[in-house]
Amino acid sequence: MSEPHAATISVLVQNQAGVLVRVAGLIRRRGVNIHSLSVGPTEDEGVSRMTIVVDTPPDKTESFAKQLRKLVEVLRATAIDDIPTVDRELALVKVNATPGTRMEIMEIANVFRANIVDLTDKTMTLEVTGRTDKVDAIISLLTKYGIREMARTGQVTLARGSQNT
């Protein structure tokens, strides 16, 4: 068996009670680990999009998407490993910031185009958006100041170009 790697699966589901449990339950039952899962509305009122990043061996990703398609509420499930995509994640990071370190942190924020969304005499809260590796990068730089708490949305993804995801 090949090594697991992070694969992204985009799933359109009917917006009905219990659908998240069905999808999450299926993922667990097939022995797959979830990196991140984000759910939100789409252009169609009755339909939500889930972007799921899972650990699967590359040759099993499509097989896994097929299992998801068997759920009656799942309208579409696409393994988007091999197509060009736009991927974004948002993170809020509350970091220790004294008057002495504030400028340094703002400089980091500048480089990563992060917004300072809150400020106290002891902390700053940054909002950063980008690909997961960019978010990882700023987090690793901020670690030395002491991250008090953090919330990440998980990745959302759409295919590049005019075709649907």
Added chain:
Amino acid sequence: MARQITAPATARAAAQAARRPQRMNGAQVLMEALRREGVEIMFGHPGGASLPIYDAIYDADHLRHVLVRHEQVAAHAAVGYARASGRVGVCTATSGPGATNLITGITDAMMDSIPIVAITGQVPRPVIGNDAFQEADVTGITMPITKHNSLVMDPRDIPRAIHEAFYLARTGRPGPVLVDIPRDVSQEMIEPRFPDEISIKGYKVVLDGSPSQIAAAAEALSGAERPVIYAGGGIINAEAGAELTALMERTRIPTVLTVMGKGAVDETNPLCLGMVGMHGSAYANWAINDADVILAVGVRFDDRVTGRLKDFAPRARFIHIDIDPAEIGKNKPAHIPIVGDAKRVLAVLIGQIRPPQIDAWWKQIDAWRERHPFRYRQGSDRVSHQYVCDLLNRLTGGRAIMVTDVGQHQMWAAQWYRPREPRSFITSGGLGAMGFGFPAAMGAKFACPDRQVVAVVGDGGFMMTMQDLGTAVEHGQSLPIIILNNGTLGMVRQWQTFFYRGRLSSSILKNPDFARLAEVFGARGIRVERPEQVEPALREALTTEGRPCVVDVMCDPEENCLPMIPSGQSVKEMILDE
């Protein structure tokens, strides 16, 4: 005794209600939806949350309700009914413990792709989530073991929920669907509207295989030197037995069957090599092992068939036909994948295939078959299980519906019973649920009252659901129940003998006298202790009318089921003889 539930005056009212929109309560709407689905029988057990449903059943003269003694039996009977008839089986239970008792049977239907609809009562809407009396999150519990399920929170949704349930259960890859109905939803009065057709947005079934893939498959098979057809339960579900038989006869390609595929073709046909897998025939397994092209149809490459995956048919190219795209490539990569309905795909394939040149291949297979047929020795002392199975095959000519429980006797029955047509061998294949056999045989008998149905069970499995002898007696079922009684949990005992140094941990049973027990229930009971008593007893059981006949056959507790490919190993490790 059974009480006739028909009440003519109310039946007329129900018939009128069917013609014009009229106010009725949710439970009556449910009955009308079942009538529109053509449901003639349901197996169930009432309780608090399903009282309104049972009140409506009281008036439903189009529907026969079979009161079982345990809900597990209701689910197994629904499966037996579905498998014997090809129609959707229906079972019902109340909330909480009633519904949880259905779980084993529902899981069995899921594993074996059997169309059943389970209808469960639920506590009233206002108390859902409050840990009310007899409340269980049944839709939550059954999510991974159903094809689909739903909780109906508005009585106006009952028609759609029921018709969708039947549609999902029987189309595509069949499976169990559960509909959970709160008690107050069953009681609320509405003016129902019944949909004319069902369309489910996220559910599509591909029936016709890709023409280019079918052409590629025909090409591969026509040029094969050592081809094998590996067919399973998908043939039965697709009613594709005739197409498979035609393909097998036209091409003379050796055909092996999974335990779920038994009866897909007439197993007395020499082109059929019988069952493949862990306890399959040695020659079927050798044929698979040496094959160069395998046409896998309606199968899922289950581990009981393949053993160690990388050693399964190591030289073969696989053509895999299945209605469920998720099965293709799941366990073994398919060189030529074909998603579609087995009946339609095979019909097209037959027209394109040229019979391959396989005389040498048959010579090899016939030599294997001659060297290692199934065999047993029936001495003068202890009864061999295999002798009983062989005799049942001979006495019925393979024309009965054989229903088994799970364990050694199941594999012996699968080895010796050679059904002549589909839907004639019913067993818990994927789940391997002990306790399945007798209730499933009851369900099969309700489906086919004019056919000979035979239950073959072990003493361990029979004990799990035997309380429903009461039901079979109540309904006067002419049902032979043959207990291959070895006083042990035979398959467990066999594995302990082979793989656990003979340490027989909790595998020996202290049984009651089943023949006397049967008589107490009002059934016929016959105890058999010696080989010469077997045939007369079986003949008597097969001809007993109007009540079940339990034949309790004392069998050799040390007999092992062979051949055997030990779990997770390959055909090279097959144990042929003691």
